[in-house]
Amino acid sequence: MREIYIEDVREEFARExxxxxxxxNAVYEGEYMLGTSIARxxxxxxLVKIAESTGADAISHGATGxxxxxxxxxxxxxxxxxxxxxxxxxxxxxxxxxxxxxxxARQHGLPVDDRFSxxxxxNLLHISYEGxxxxxxxxxxxxxxxRWTVSLQxxxxxxxxxxxxxxxxxxxxxxxxxxxxxxxxxxxxDLVENRYVGMKSRGCYETPGGTILLKAHxxxxxxxxxxxxxxxxxELMPRYAKLIYNGYWFSPxxxxxxxxxxxxxxVVDGQVRLELYKGNVTVLGRWSENSxxxxxxxxxxxxxxxxxxxxxxxxxKLNALRMRVAxxxxxQRSSD
Numbered sequence: 586m587r588e589i590y591i592e593d594v595r596e597e598f599a600r601e602x603x604x605x606x607x608x609x610n611a612v613y614e615g616e617y618m619l620g621t622s623i624a625r626x627x628x629x630x631x632l633v634k635i636a637e638s639t640g641a642d643a644i645s646h647g648a649t650g651x652x653x654x655x656x657x658x659x660x661x662x663x664x665x666x667x668x669x670x671x672x673x674x675x676x677x678x679x680x681x682x683x684x685x686x687x688x689x690a691r692q693h694g695l696p697v698d699d700r701f702s703x704x705x706x707x708n709l710l711h712i713s714y715e716g717x718x719x720x721x722x723x724x725x726x727x728x729x730x731x732r733w734t735v736s737l738q739x740x741x742x743x744x745x746x747x748x749x750x751x752x753x754x755x756x757x758x759x760x761x762x763x764x765x766x767x768x769x770x771x772x773x774x775d776l777v778e779n780r781y782v783g784m785k786s787r788g789c790y791e792t793p794g795g796t797i798l799l800k801a802h803x804x805x806x807x808x809x810x811x812x813x814x815x816x817x818x819x820e821l822m823p824r825y826a827k828l829i830y831n832g833y834w835f836s837p838x839x840x841x842x843x844x845x846x847x848x849x850x851x852v853v854d855g856q857v858r859l860e861l862y863k864g865n866v867t868v869l870g871r872w873s874e875n876s877x878x879x880x881x882x883x884x885x886x887x888x889x890x891x892x893x894x895x896x897x898x899x900x901x902k903l904n905a906l907r908m909r910v911a912x913x914x915x916x917q918r919s920s921d
Contacts, residue, residue: 590635595709598627599755602834603710607798608853609818609846610806611826616776618792618799619829620711625657626834632658633665643670650676653781657832664835683716703730709759711772711792722777722787733767733791737863740770744862746869749801750855759794766793769861781831800866801857808876809853818849 602623613619632644644662648654655673662669680686683704690697702717712733718724728736747765766772772793780786806815821842828839855873859866881891912918 588639592631594627594631596756598624598709599759602627603759603795604755605843605847606829607795607802608850609825609842610799610803610822611829612799612822613826613830614776614778616774617778617788617790617830618711618774618795619826620708620790620792620795621706621713622653622657622830622832623710623834624706624708625654625832626661629658629661630665633662633669636669637666642668643672645672645674648673648675651782651784652786653830653832656781660832661835705732707732709756709763710795711790713791714789715786719787719789726775726789730789731773731791733763734773734793735767735770737770740863741768744860745769747797747859747861749798749857749859759798762794762797764794765861766797770864771861771866772796773864797859797861797866800868801859802853804857804859804868804871805855805873806853808871808878809855809873810849811877814849818846821845 606619606623611619613622632646636642636644646655646658648658650673655676659671659673662671674680675686678689680689687697703714703719704716706713714726714730719726719730745765745768749762772791772795774790774792775787776790777785777787806818810818825839825842825846828834828836828842833839852875853873854875855871857871858869860869879891881888
């Protein structure tokens with residue numbers, strides 16, 4: 586018997602995967618917004634779930650033996666079902682290239698659309714492009730590869746102001762932000778990343794809504810989070826991002842980090858005003874009932890005694906004490 590299961594998991598994807606990741610402001614190697622990486626644990630979950638519901642003892646995926654996705658699918662699947670068997674044709678059959686895969690499909694009467702030379706992956710968060718001429722990192726991506734966002738030349742000549750309030754359902758919010766980002770050419774990235782399997786890989790990505798959301802989230806955190814909490818989150822973020830990139834979404838360490846991150850977000854709410862224009866996202870203003878920003882303290886004008894500036898002298902001398910002592914003991918430091 587042959588059966589096909591089609592599930593609409595957009596809301597689950599946004600609520601249980603995209604939003605928790607964005608609460609951490611996760612970006613891999615400073616640029617990659619993890620659009621493919623974060624989708625893999627959800628796919629693995631549903632593969633295992635359907636296998637169990639149908640009495641199957643194995644799942645399969647089409648990832649190559651060179652990429653990260655084989656790791657992501659399988660690590661997450663094993664975390665959910667330690668006994669699951671995995672069939673990976675790219676590793677087990679003589680399919681060493683995409684050309685051989687297309688030839689195999691045609692040999693067995695399977696229709697294949699091979700008009701596109703790139704490997705593409707699209708979901709609610711992003712679309713990615715790899716392969717073809719992109720395998721040469723010196724080659725500039727052709728304008729024709731971008732399937733979502735308009736070019737900066739074709740983007741509207743007038744900026745558009747929006748307000749992000751974190752009040753809509755996650756999936757609806759992502760769809761709306763994607764539409765806005767696409768219209769203004771926001772979220773394109775061309776980068777070379779370090780794969781978990783050891784090689785470097787060049788890819789191009791479009792993450793329109795995610796780029797807007799990340800900017801808005803960091804803006805509202807800037808006025809609601811305590812300084813040390815914010816800095817701790819930023820210190821942990823690269824490790825958190827690497828866990829997602831490498832396929833450890835269901836790992837205990839990611840879940841522990843998520844608990845801490847989610848607790849920090851209890852005070853992160855409010856409104857952020859943004860300007861979208863020619864690929865740029867600019868913060869125009871931010872407001873929250875939980876804001877820690879105190880204008881009476883921060884002002885350059887008369888603060889009515891809210892901040893005692895003379896206190897700064899002792900604060901500075903105490904923090905300089907160890908360096909003053911070291912210099913007095915002859916431990917001179919180079920001025921070069």
